[in-house]
Amino acid sequence: MTNYDAYNAQKVDKGNTWILFLLLGWSYGSMDQMAKQVFYYLTLGGLGVWTLYRLFTLNSAIKNYNRKLAFKVGLSSEDLIKLGLY
Numbered sequence: 001m002t003n004y005d006a007y008n009a010q011k012v013d014k015g016n017t018w019i020l021f022l023l024l025g026w027s028y029g030s031m032d033q034m035a036k037q038v039f040y041y042l043t044l045g046g047l048g049v050w051t052l053y054r055l056f057t058l059n060s061a062i063k064n065y066n067r068k069l070a071f072k073v074g075l076s077s078e079d080l081i082k083l084g085l086y
Helices: 003-010 014-024 034-042 049-073 077-083
Strands: none
Touching: 003 049, 003 077, 014 049, 049 077
16 A cells, blocks of 8 residues: 555545535534534534534644644655645
């Protein structure tokens, strides 16, 4: 398995994450932050405030998660540029 295969198997898909967030409020769980996801549900999305914040920061959170994952599996800076993560 190459580094690209490992990355593609674990990366967060932007479209699926947005659909899950808009329908179910699910976004932190997709990025290996289950405790934060449970807290999000228990506070009802921070009574809406946390939800509004997440609407504006979800794209950058996905990009940051995927960038960290790319470094973790051993992709180079040139690979990150090709993937649009820089």
